[in-house]
Amino acid sequence: MKAAPQPPPLSHAHHAPPAHIRALHKAHQKSPLTAPTVLDFDNLPPISSPSFPVITPSTISAPVASAAFSAFSDEHEGVTSVESDIPIYKVASVPGLQVIPNLLPPSVQKTLLRKLLFRDLSDPRHKTNLHAHYHLPPPPPDVGSYFESPPETTFRALSADGRDLPVDRMLDKKLRWVTLGGQYDWTLKKYPVDSSSLPEFPEDICDLVSSLFGITSQAAIVNIYSPGDTLAPHRDVSEASCAPLVSVSLGCEALFIAGVGDQEGVVVRVRSGDAVVMSGEARWAWHSVPTIAGGTCPEWLQEWPEERRGWMRGKRVNLNVRQMWD
């Protein structure tokens, strides 16, 4: 019998990416989304072509997706029902890598953004990249979120010689990530040992992810990118579970690279509402984001949020969900 797969040892978090993934990343830092090396699910080659890059062995059924979306929806954005089953594509060259293009309907994307950026970002237990450098008191209850903070709001630097951070600059430039639930320590590259002090993972997001993908969300990184930003090649190996890693893209388009071991990697064009699942062998794949493309936010999302019109036009938000243990 084949032994059950095991997560790699924690020391793997400190391994350097292989040269071929670094080269692929570098080659796509300036390349257009339409480069011939890019796998684009809106422009797949004809299915008869001998090197057809994907297989579609399964779907998320329309009733399952509809139930998941309607449970998640809020009155503000309304409910959308799903008419047909949603295909899950397996990328033939990277075993275990799955892409579900166009999974989340617009109303669900807007609801998700509001939960992440209005609600969860306002909860000081979910840390951001800024907490190490600034006092970040939660927005007062009558204000509700940082997006509604008056423009004169500033955050005090922790160091005596640091400059204060105005709320505009915080939202437009400096905010790079928020961690939900299990608070990943980026310096030590691990999760805290004492889980009793962790904030709960938001229940509604956990329910959405578990009904669509069957994983138990225990930690997430919400990455907030601007055009021109990149994410260097890495592997997510700090979790003690082999459960798949689920990644949802919102806003501007990007290129996403993934490759297992020394096998050739793939470059996928990801759009707002797409999900990428790294399962099986690909759970420990090297991956990176070499390009975030400005001017590619879908039109219906460009003015979001109404409290700060146009913010989303220049952003890509990625929700990266993990199960830390079984």
Ligand SMILES: O=C(O)CCC(=O)C(=O)O
């Ligand atoms: O932004 C993405 O698509 C990937 C993010 C990622 O790999 C991570 O947060 O570990």
Ligand SMILES: [Fe+2]
């Ligand atoms: Fe990652």
